[in-house]
Amino acid sequence: MKKIITILFALTLLVASCGAPPPTKKVPAEFKTGQTNFHKVCSNCHGPDAMSPGNFKAPRLIDEDYLPENFSDDDIRETINKGTDKMPPQKGKFNASEVNQIIKYLRYSQSAAELIPDHAIDIDEEDEI
Numbered sequence: 768m769k770k771i772i773t774i775l776f777a778l779t780l781l782v783a784s785c786g787a788p789p790p791t792k793k794v795p796a797e798f799k800t801g802q803t804n805f806h807k808v809c810s811n812c813h814g815p816d817a818m819s820p821g822n823f824k825a826p827r828l829i830d831e832d833y834l835p836e837n838f839s840d841d842d843i844r845e846t847i848n849k850g851t852d853k854m855p856p857q858k859g860k861f862n863a864s865e866v867n868q869i870i871k872y873l874r875y876s877q878s879a880a881e882l883i884p885d886h887a888i889d890i891d892e893e894d895e896i
């Protein structure tokens with residue numbers, strides 16, 4: 768019996784250390800699938816909630832640089848499928864609708880973080896005291 772418990776304990780540790788980091792934030796039900804899939808693969812490098820620091824210096828995606836006006840849905844899709852110099856392609860890990868759900872989840876997280884794109888911050892310098 769003791770042996771079985773030891774083995775079970777070792778297995779639990781192994782599983783816990785191999786998985787990608789889980790999310791820390793709750794999201795509305797419609798974004799849950801995207802969140803789950805993101806945290807099966809992407810969070811390994813992009814960190815929990817896409818906030819980095821994960822591995823391989825992968826950037827934080829909940830960032831102005833990745834808002835739709837700076838990095839479109841198609842740009843994200845292409846990054847996932849083809850990778851970049853530094854990011855290995857993730858093609859084949861998800862089908863097209865799963866990729867869409869990951870993008871929806873990322874967009875939701877960006878808006879929940881209330882990121883403001885650079886050009887939306889319109890300061891009228893003449894009115895400054």
Ligand code: HEC
Pocket residue numbers: 805808809810811812813822823824825826828833842843846847851852853854855857869
């Ligand atoms: C093995 C690590 C790794 C995994 C897994 C990974 N990425 Fe990346 N990702 C990176 C790195 C490293 C970069 C920075 C690439 C660069 O600067 O060229 C990056 C960059 C990106 C970018 C920005 C690209 C750019 O040109 O600025 C997006 C968007 C992105 N990843 C999305 C994802 C999504 C979504 C997933 C899951 C489907 C994912 N990544 C999985 C490592 C990873």
